[in-house]
Amino acid sequence: MNAAASADAVVAMADGVGELLAAVRSGAVRAVPGLLAALDPAQRRACVPGLKEQRREIRGEWSNLANARAAALLVAGAGCHAGPAGAATWIGGRDFGGRSGTLPRELAVVVAAQPVEWQVEVAARLAERAAPGWGWSLHPVVEAVVRRTGCAVPQSEPFVRQWVDGKVIGATGPRPTLADALRADAFTPVLIPRVFELDDLGGLLSWRLSPRPGDVFAEAVAELATSGTLERGEVLDRCLARLLRGGRLADQRVFLDVLRALAPTREECAVRARDLVAMLDGLAVIAGYAQEELAGLDEAGLVEPELLGEASAVVLFRAEKKLVRAQLGWLDKAARRSPERAGAVVLAAAGAFGHPDAGVQERALNVVARHLKASGSAVLPELLFAAEGLNPVHHSRAGELFGAPVGGDDPDTGWNELLPPVPEPLPLGAPIASAAEVAEELSALLASSAPEVAVFERVLDGLVRHACEDRAALVEALGPVLRVHEWNDVGRWQDCGPGGVLYVATAAAGRTPPHRLRDFLGGKGRSPLRGDHTTLYGRVLAARLEEAAWQVTANRPPYLLATPTDATGALDAAVLVERLAGYAAAGVTPGQADLCSALLRVGPADAGVLRAAEAVPTPAGRWVAQWLRDGGLPGQASERVVFAPGRGAKSSHLYGERWWEDLHRVAVAQPGLGAGPEGPAGERLAGDFLALLDGTEPSVAWVRAQRHWLWTPTAHWAAMLPWHREELAARWLDWFASAADFDERGAGPLLPVLAEAGGRAGLALHLVLGYGLGARHAEDRTAAVDALLVLAARGDLDGALLGRELGALVECGVVKPTRLASALGLAAGTGAYATVWSVLGAALPVLLAADQSVRGLGDLVALAADCARRTGTRGAIAEVTGTAANGGSGRVVKEARALRDVLGE
Numbered sequence: 001m002n003a004a005a006s007a008d009a010v011v012a013m014a015d016g017v018g019e020l021l022a023a024v025r026s027g028a029v030r031a032v033p034g035l036l037a038a039l040d041p042a043q044r045r046a047c048v049p050g051l052k053e054q055r056r057e058i059r060g061e062w063s064n065l066a067n068a069r070a071a072a073l074l075v076a077g078a079g080c081h082a083g084p085a086g087a088a089t090w091i092g093g094r095d096f097g098g099r100s101g102t103l104p105r106e107l108a109v110v111v112a113a114q115p116v117e118w119q120v121e122v123a124a125r126l127a128e129r130a131a132p133g134w135g136w137s138l139h140p141v142v143e144a145v146v147r148r149t150g151c152a153v154p155q156s157e158p159f160v161r162q163w164v165d166g167k168v169i170g171a172t173g174p175r176p177t178l179a180d181a182l183r184a185d186a187f188t189p190v191l192i193p194r195v196f197e198l199d200d201l202g203g204l205l206s207w208r209l210s211p212r213p214g215d216v217f218a219e220a221v222a223e224l225a226t227s228g229t230l231e232r233g234e235v236l237d238r239c240l241a242r243l244l245r246g247g248r249l250a251d252q253r254v255f256l257d258v259l260r261a262l263a264p265t266r267e268e269c270a271v272r273a274r275d276l277v278a279m280l281d282g283l284a285v286i287a288g289y290a291q292e293e294l295a296g297l298d299e300a301g302l303v304e305p306e307l308l309g310e311a312s313a314v315v316l317f318r319a320e321k322k323l324v325r326a327q328l329g330w331l332d333k334a335a336r337r338s339p340e341r342a343g344a345v346v347l348a349a350a351g352a353f354g355h356p357d358a359g360v361q362e363r364a365l366n367v368v369a370r371h372l373k374a375s376g377s378a379v380l381p382e383l384l385f386a387a388e389g390l391n392p393v394h395h396s397r398a399g400e401l402f403g404a405p406v407g408g409d410d411p412d413t414g415w416n417e418l419l420p421p422v423p424e425p426l427p428l429g430a431p432i433a434s435a436a437e438v439a440e441e442l443s444a445l446l447a448s449s450a451p452e453v454a455v456f457e458r459v460l461d462g463l464v465r466h467a468c469e470d471r472a473a474l475v476e477a478l479g480p481v482l483r484v485h486e487w488n489d490v491g492r493w494q495d496c497g498p499g500g501v502l503y504v505a506t507a508a509a510g511r512t513p514p515h516r517l518r519d520f521l522g523g524k525g526r527s528p529l530r531g532d533h534t535t536l537y538g539r540v541l542a543a544r545l546e547e548a549a550w551q552v553t554a555n556r557p558p559y560l561l562a563t564p565t566d567a568t569g570a571l572d573a574a575v576l577v578e579r580l581a582g583y584a585a586a587g588v589t590p591g592q593a594d595l596c597s598a599l600l601r602v603g604p605a606d607a608g609v610l611r612a613a614e615a616v617p618t619p620a621g622r623w624v625a626q627w628l629r630d631g632g633l634p635g636q637a638s639e640r641v642v643f644a645p646g647r648g649a650k651s652s653h654l655y656g657e658r659w660w661e662d663l664h665r666v667a668v669a670q671p672g673l674g675a676g677p678e679g680p681a682g683e684r685l686a687g688d689f690l691a692l693l694d695g696t697e698p699s700v701a702w703v704r705a706q707r708h709w710l711w712t713p714t715a716h717w718a719a720m721l722p723w724h725r726e727e728l729a730a731r732w733l734d735w736f737a738s739a740a741d742f743d744e745r746g747a748g749p750l751l752p753v754l755a756e757a758g759g760r761a762g763l764a765l766h767l768v769l770g771y772g773l774g775a776r777h778a779e780d781r782t783a784a785v786d787a788l789l790v791l792a793a794r795g796d797l798d799g800a801l802l803g804r805e806l807g808a809l810v811e812c813g814v815v816k817p818t819r820l821a822s823a824l825g826l827a828a829g830t831g832a833y834a835t836v837w838s839v840l841g842a843a844l845p846v847l848l849a850a851d852q853s854v855r856g857l858g859d860l861v862a863l864a865a866d867c868a869r870r871t872g873t874r875g876a877i878a879e880v881t882g883t884a885a886n887g888g889s890g891r892v893v894k895e896a897r898a899l900r901d902v903l904g905e
Contacts (some may be wrong), residue, residue: 014282016043021050024076033109038077044080049714052079059095069101079110088125091141097132108144119145127154130161137162143187144723146316153190160194161201163187168204170215179223181821192221192230196238202250204668206257217254222261236264240275245288252283255433259289270302280314289322295330305341308334312348321360324352330364335361335371342374347382354389356825358862359755361390369401380404392869393862393898411584415871419793423756425566428454431559432462435470435477442888443481444503445498453719454567456498460548461563463501467508467552468559475509482509495711496529496538500545503528507549536562537717539688543593557588563599568757569719571598573605573628584618595620596689599627599676601722603758612624630677632723633693638668638730638764668730668764692720699903712746714839718753730764739775741814748772753789761796763805770805773823774815781823788827792835799838806848807838810854817847817856825863841877848879848896858891865899874904 020035034042055073058066074096081087082399091107111119123145126138139162146153167181175181179600183190195201205217214223225232239262242255269276276297279290292313297303308331315327328349335345347366352364368383380402387398387406396405432438442459445451464756466474487506506512511527529542544562551557576598583590590598605613605628613625661882675693678684710762713732721728729736751772754765769791772784791797794874809815827834844864847857861880880903885894 002551017046017050020047020076021054024051024069024072027065027072029068029072029075029104029106031074032072032079032788033106033113036076036110037113041082045082047076047080050182051080055095062099070096070099071104071106075106078107079113084121084125085154085349087118088122088129089515091122092126092129094132097726103138103140107141108126111145112148116149120149120151123151124154127156127159130158131165137166139166141557146187152245153187155190155194155744157194157198160191160198164195164201164204168209177212177214178209178221179220182220182224182512183227183229188224189230189581192224193234193238196242196255199247199251202252202254203247205254209322216257218257218261221258222263223226225262225372232262233268236262236268238271240272240279241811243282244275244278246282249283249285252286255284256289264293266297266300266302270297273297273303273307277311277314282319284318284323285628287315287318287320288326289899291330292327295326295333298330298334299337305344308341309344309348312351316348316351316355318363319356319455321357324357324360325363328352328367332367332370333366339371339374342371343376343379345745346371346375350383350386353386356829357859358391358866358895359858361394365390365394365398365401372401391866393865394881397662413626415834417834417871419835420789420830422793423790425568426454426755427536427566428458428564432458434772435466435474438462438466438474439477439481442501443484446481446485446502450714451498452567453564453569453715456501456716457563457569457719460501460504460545462562463508464548464552464557465559468556471508471552471556477503478509482506482511487511495533495535496542496545497714497717498541498762500529500541504545504549504552504571508552510553512549533711535711536688536692537713537720538711540593540692540720541716543686543688544597545825547591547593550613551591555588557591557594558582558586561590561594562601563720564719568753569601569722570603570758572599573602573609574612576624577605577609577616580613580616580618580621580624582622584616589618589621592686593688595623596685597720598693599624599685600633600689600720602628602632603723604628604631619679619681619683620731622681623683626679627677633676633721635724635760636727637760638726638762638767640763657746666768668733710743713750715753718750718757724760725754726764727760728757728758729754733764733768733771736768736775737814738773739780740771740809740819743776745777745780748777751783752790755787755790755794755796759895761791761798763801765791766798766802770802770809770815773806774809774819776819778822781819781825785823785827785830786803788835789830789832792832797835797838799835800842802848803839803842803844807843810843810847811850817854817860819856821859821863822854824860828863828867833870835868837864837871837873840864840867841873844877845879848883848892852883852890852892861892861895861899865895865902868902873902876900876903 016035020032020039023031023035039047051073052070055077058069067703074091074093077090077292078087081090111122113124127142129138131137131139139159140153142159143163145151154240155763167178167185176184182192195205214220221230221235224230225235236259239259243252243259246252261823264272273294276290276294280287280294282290291311294303294307298308312327312331314321318324331345331349331620335342336416337794345719349364349367352360355361356463372379384402384404384406387395387402390406392407395405398406430555433442438459441455443460445455448455482505485502489504503512507534527546529543529545530539534542548560559579559582561576562571565568565575577795580590602624610625610628613621613628616622616625633901675690676685684690705897713728713733718725718728732747732750735744736751738744739747752767772780772787775781775784788797788802792799806815807819810817810820824836824839840860840863844861848859877899880896880899881891884900
């Protein structure tokens with residue numbers, strides 16, 4: 001080729017490339033396939049750099065033009081990448097997903113024009129990629145290639161998920177039922193078995209597309225199995241295997257629906273009886289189904305006799321009383337049908353003697369009593385051994401049945417309460433010794449979703465200490481951490497939390513211009529740590545961090561005053577005075593936020609510490625001496641408030657003007673903690689700290705409500721006022737109450753924190769504990785039990801007060817007796833029977849004077865009887881005696897009679 005011809009070729013290539021890139025820039029996606037067809041491989045490769053540059057340009061832009069350009073880029077890039085790997089990576093790019101509801105039709109045209117081997121390889125690679133955006137699926141591209149080329153159907157998890165998604169969510173407009181759509185799809189026999197192996201599909205598969213039969217996954221699969229599209233036996237086996245594997249409730253319910261829709265025959269269940277027995281150990285809804293099927297098989301004589309014992313051994317130790325009662329009923333019917341099985345039945349029923357519920361034990365004892373005669377005397381030794389696990393209330397009857405005494409000596413001759421050891425505050429330990437250790441602990445803090453108080457305080461103090469000692473060494477050690485964690489200002493919807501210590505590290509490393517800090521601290525700039533929804537606690541924390549960030553670049557104090565001495569946030573008075581003396585010797589003036597935080601954290605001081613404080617010759621020393629002499633912040637008593645339905649009442653405390661329409665809730669009000677003692681020269685706490693003591697939010701009511709919705713109290717909040725748990729409980733009571741009557745999570749783990757903190761334990765603390773014991777979620781109730789036992793061990797629990805408040809909470813419907821019985825039963829099971837009795841003994845008069853038909857009340861009375869019996873409590877309770885005198889055989893009346901007999905007339 002001569003030079004002129006070569007130049008013409010270059011111009012022609014440039015013209016073709018430029019035309020395609022221009023069409024992409026204008027978003028002309030329809031023109032792209034034609035322009036690609038006119039390009040040779042070299043021209044297509046030449047387009048790739050320009051396409052990548054345009055792709056970078058539109059990232060983060062969501063205009064109509066940007067979306068059109070994205071579609072054109074997607075199609076053009078798919079055609080310009082000669083290699084299948086590059087093409088698949090381009091097509092599956094996440095920045096293309098979500099800009100429109102579907103893939104552009106032009107993409108299918110471009111892919112179909114490529115060689116078959118290229119298409120198959122691209123389809124295989126795309127089948128391994130998750131959908132790049134919501135409502136954006138790669139499944140149509142892969143499916144089209146498979147149908148066009150006849151290659152194997154991919155069975156990867158991403159492809160199966162997108163296929164199912166297309167069948168359910170993509171089914172819009174006039175259409176056949178899901179069963180008909182699956183029957184017409186050649187992929188169905190290959191992919192439906194894979195569906196049984198995937199997790200987190202429950203929400204999608206349970207979606208009914210219309211009221212027509214076969215328009216939900218379970219019915220569709222059952223219809224296909226019946227018609228022969230799917231092999232019925234395989235579907236049954238896969239369904240049982242999926243249920244046996246376990247998983248989330250939503251998934252388990254879907255595959256249980258499939259099993260129910262298949263409606264297996266007795267013969268099909270009989271050959272899978274062992275699988276059904278294994279299912280008894282699964283979720284309650286799965287165990288219930290298996291129990292029903294097994295009981296039906298047993299009634300029809302289609303199961304081996306020993307399976308009854310195996311099934312009972314699994315079910316009778318479950319916590320769900322409904323399942324246990326059903327199992328005992330099955331045992332009873334089995335013995336009635338076949339008296340020769342009575343021996344096996346009574347031994348199986350005796351497995352429930354160790355159940356924690358006394359009512360269940362009574363049922364088991366009734367089953368044994370009915371069939372004991374037919375079982376013969378050979379079973380008595382085993383029954384006597386099992387009866388040792390019965391509640392003492394049943395010992396007498398069991399002894400009469402089995403012909404020998406059951407249980408040890410009468411427990412009312414003395415009781416040693418078993419309580420956990422009084423928790424000792426966990427000391428913070430020595431300061432961090434080196435800059436490298438500061439960087440290491442900072443990295444761990446930033447990687448944690450919930451860093452501990454001790455970790456945060458040690459890191460903050462370490463940054464200040466080592467910036468003073470050797471800032472250059474600190475900056476060098478922080479380098480790797482700051483390359484991974486880049487500081488960004490707190491956003492509009494964020495509260496300042498422990499992660500804000502990264503700002504101090506950034507300032508120490510010189511990555512935050514010092515003049516910005518200086519301008520802000522002088523009131524001229526925007527806060528780097530306070531968003532529009534920062535809480536009171538977030539503002540106080542921000543004040544400390546902002547001050548520390550300035551200090552590490554300016555006056556560099558040798559350490560912080562407010563670093564606590566233990567993990568609760570408390571600061572030993574002697575340590576604070578020692579630190580102040582060190583400041584005085586070094587000629588350093590404490591930071592305002594640091595000193596205010598220290599004052600709020602400092603504990604009581606003895607005479608020697610007071611003398612040492614008075615000897616510190618600085619204004620800060622004199623203020624601290626005055627603060628310690630006056631006893632710091634005074635504790636405040638809480639006042640009971642009740643919000644009743646229809647009153648439109650509002651709280652008079654932290655909740656401000658938040659209205660509680662149609663809500664019946666017990667709450668408290670407090671006057672606040674005041675401003676604390678002033679210094680000799682009129683020194684006062686800074687504004688953020690005064691607001692923290694007052695407990696008021698300086699904004700309108702709807703913003704307060706939003707803050708309440710967005711943020712939940714943390715241990716870091718409690719560490720700001722470690723000697724005032726009563727005040728904190730009063731402020732946070734709404735969060736704890738929501739765990740009981742709104743079924744919310746999050747606040748429960750703070751109950752042990754409050755129990756281990758210092759200060760008064762009054763109405764507010766006992767009320768939040770009551771709400772915690774009645775919380776919806778088991779983990780929150782467990783945390784409340786821990787707090788109950790800690791308070792009892794420390795001698796801070798007022799059982800009568802807690803009992804009266806619990807009675808009121810149950811009476812107004814905020815706390816359910818079933819949840820309360822579960823929590824208090826857990827506490828009693830640790831050996832704290834006297835503690836639990838002190839609570840129930842005060843609660844029962846209120847509970848029994850109200851509606852006795854409320855579910856779970858019998859459990860509470862039974863627990864009270866057990867606690868009273870074990871602790872040897874005597875002394876009649878009028879409401880118990882009155883209930884016991886009522887006619888009938890209801891659970892509450894029966895348990896009240898048992899309690900009356902224990903207490904005596």
